[in-house]
Amino acid sequence: MPFELAKHYSGAHLIAQPCDLRLDPPESYLYIQDGLIISCGVLYALCYLFYMARTYRDKTVAGTIEYLTGTMAYEIYYAFTTTSTAFEKLCFLVWFAMDATFVAVALAYAYKPHQRKPVIWRMLVGVPLGVAFLHMLCQYYPDEREQLTAYWTGTLLELPIGWGSVYMLLKRGDTKGQSLEIWWVTADKHATL
Numbered sequence: 001m002p003f004e005l006a007k008h009y010s011g012a013h014l015i016a017q018p019c020d021l022r023l024d025p026p027e028s029y030l031y032i033q034d035g036l037i038i039s040c041g042v043l044y045a046l047c048y049l050f051y052m053a054r055t056y057r058d059k060t061v062a063g064t065i066e067y068l069t070g071t072m073a074y075e076i077y078y079a080f081t082t083t084s085t086a087f088e089k090l091c092f093l094v095w096f097a098m099d100a101t102f103v104a105v106a107l108a109y110a111y112k113p114h115q116r117k118p119v120i121w122r123m124l125v126g127v128p129l130g131v132a133f134l135h136m137l138c139q140y141y142p143d144e145r146e147q148l149t150a151y152w153t154g155t156l157l158e159l160p161i162g163w164g165s166v167y168m169l170l171k172r173g174d175t176k177g178q179s180l181e182i183w184w185v186t187a188d189k190h191a192t193l
């Protein structure tokens with residue numbers, strides 16, 4: 001039986017959306033979907049590792065760290081509203097932990113001591129407000145597991161981070177806090193989405 005392994009793992013997918021299941025796709029479609037989701041998560045993690053390394057080395061952050069307030073709220077909210085397995089929830093919470101780690105690295109190495117307290121305060125207030133906003137938004141625009149709302153809010157949260165990096169690149173005239181590797185991984189991550 002050459003397909004015994006595939007049959008053994010049949011139905012074991014990260015996210016089998018109800019709309020996908022209604023179409024009754026071949027099993028290979030769902031494995032490809034799983035692979036894309038996992039590759040996006042890996043690229044996301046690599047991007048954060050590269051940003052942390054460059055922030056530590058250059059003592060500069062590309063943009064402002066407060067942009068992460070929205071993504072942190074997003075990761076907390078959607079970890080508890082759209083996930084159906086412990087693995088999915090863990091992935092969202094790991095991404096939140098990576099955001100928090102990046103914030104800590106940026107605050108420690110790229111911000112002056114007198115700037116840290118106001119930034120921390122704004123983020124501590126902003127994350128719960130962001131969670132409340134996302135909850136309200138999903139009440140007005142409900143959809144299947146909030147996937148449509150999650151997609152567009154995630155995309156809108158990524159835009160200021162990317163354009164902020166471009167603005168800082170042009171304003172400062174250097175690549176401190178960023179690198180070609182980060183740009184490549186970020187572009188590849190968005191192509192995967």
